[in-house]
Every structure is written in structure tokens, then in C-alpha cells.
Amino acid sequence: MYVNAAYLSQALALASTTKVHVAAYYDEHGEWPSSNEQAGLPAAADYANESVSGLAISEGGVIRVRFNEKSAVGDGFLRKEIAAFVPQCKPED
Secondary structure, X not given: OHHHXXXXXXXXXXXXXXHHHHHHHHHHHOOOOOOOOOOOOOOHHHHOOOOEEEEEEEHHHEEEEEEOHHHOEOOOOXXXXXXXXXXXXXXXX
């Protein structure tokens, strides 16, 4: 279980770093990026590590992390193949 938690932590760290780029793109352009290239990030496969096979930005600035077989996807720990992080803006007062 500890190893699976560590793999999930790797994915969350990647997403956390990526969200800074997504937010910066939004600040500059007033809209969310729809690809890694648009956000100024490397290709999805360049994010591959022990537990992740890729990280991609999709329409609306959604950060999608694709887990690999080592992350225990489908074996009970992670039920989904992809974790998606959806950006949201808080209205200004």
C-alpha cells in the first residue's frame, strides 16, 4: 500500500507543477490552454516516470495524468486509468 501511495504522490506532484503553467497561460490569454504545447509544456510522454505514462493538457485546461501498469491501476488501488484536475476560477469580489 505504501508503494501505491508513493506512486500517487508522484502523479500529484506532476499535476501541481503543471497547474502553475496552466494558470499562467490563463492569466496571459484569458482562456485555458487546450494542449501541452499551448501551455508551453513538454509532450505528454516526456512526463513518464515509475507510475505515470504521460501527462496532457486537454480542452478547458484540464490536466490529465495517465497511470501505467506499475501504479496498480485495475488491481484495486486506483480504479481509474486517468486522474483529471479541472481548473476553476473564483469570481473577483
